[in-house]
Amino acid sequence: MNFKRIQWIFIIAFVLLDIGLCVSLLMGTQFHNTGKQQxxxxxxxxxxxxxxxxxxxxxxxxxxxxxTAAQSNKAWTSNNRVNQLRGQTARFNDGIVNSTFQKNIKLRTGASQQQQLDKVVHSNLILHGKQYSYNEDLSTAKQIVYTQTIKDQPVLDREGQIKFHVNNNHEVTGYTQGYLSEFxxxxxxxxxxxxxxxxxxxxxxxxxxxxxxxxxxxxxxxxxxxxxxxxxxxxxxxxxxxxxxxxxxxxxxxxxxxxxxxxxxxxx
Missing domain, CATH: 2.40.128.690 (YycH protein, domain 3-like)
Incomplete structure (x- = not known):
């Protein structure tokens, strides 16, 4: 084996050793910082x-x-359009629909709120209803919440939500709705x-x-x-x-x- 080849072998070995030491040092620092934070x-x-x-x-x-950006157009609908919604008295003001059902929707005890209200939200009773999903975490005994989503996560402001109002008789009396578009x-x-x-x-x-x-x-x-x-x-x-x-x-x-x-x- 000639001298030049031996020299190159030693150079490569030293380079690999330096790389190994650097990686070990970085991993140790990362572990130390993570451990400190925990x-x-x-x-x-x-x-x-x-x-x-x-x-x-x-x-x-x-x-x-x-x-993320979205359009929050206060004219996404109109009183003329909401007046055409069946079985309710609705008004549109400042970008929000406020509606009262002419006949309250009775929620059956022991049955899923989501299953009962999905039929309402995804029907022609609600504008753009198919773009909303039930959110159990945001819902309470007095208010059932459906939201639009961004990358499968809920919009937490009223502009992207439907909030159903529930009375003491466990009946849905109406709702408020905001709507976002062009995410x-x-x-x-x-x-x-x-x-x-x-x-x-x-x-x-x-x-x-x-x-x-x-x-x-x-x-x-x-x-x-x-x-x-x-x-x-x-x-x-x-x-x-x-x-x-x-x-x-x-x-x-x-x-x-x-x-x-x-x-x-x-x-x-």
Missing amino acids: SQTQITLKEMKNDLISVGPLSDKRRNGYY KILRPRAMTISQQQAVTWLYRHNQINNNSRITHVIFGYSKIQKNGNQVVFVPIWTVNVKNKAGGSAQSLRVNAFSGIPFKMSINN
Whole structure:
């Protein structure tokens, strides 16, 4: 074997060794940072428990999200059109349909709300009804919610929702409806914070009171900016918190890209 060949073998061996050391160093740093972050999160969860804040299992998995735009045209329908809807008295105002059924829809106890109302939503009783999906997390005993979706995730503002009103007799008396159109992606897909991070960051920002219960944490899309008829949406985490001593529930929102809490509009 000549000297030049031996020299090249040593050069290649050193290069491979350097690459291996670099990869090992990077993986060790990543593991250290991840472990440190997980340790801080676990400490925060223990602090929440000490403050009598109850919360169920929270996922530490990050999700994919998009900056999205949609058209929120206040003239997507008209009173002339809603007046033609059967079996109801409806009016259109400021981009929202408000309707009262002429005959209340009785919800059968023990039967699925979704199965009963899907027939209504996907019929000609509701404008664009086939573009909405039932959302169990947003629904309550007094209000059943259907939403439009962005990348299979719910729109969490009234502009993209149907809200059915339920009386004490378990009857649907009417609904309000907003509608969005022409959805388009503004930026490539990006990673969001996890469900666990959203809750712990709210706590660190003093948004969650002591002696409270987190009832559910929902991932969806909410508007952050409006330019004419175009509305920009970002992925958010909505955290519902209820005081254990009583009182109404509170909805807290976190930008799932930045982790920054922001207030809900009173019209949501």
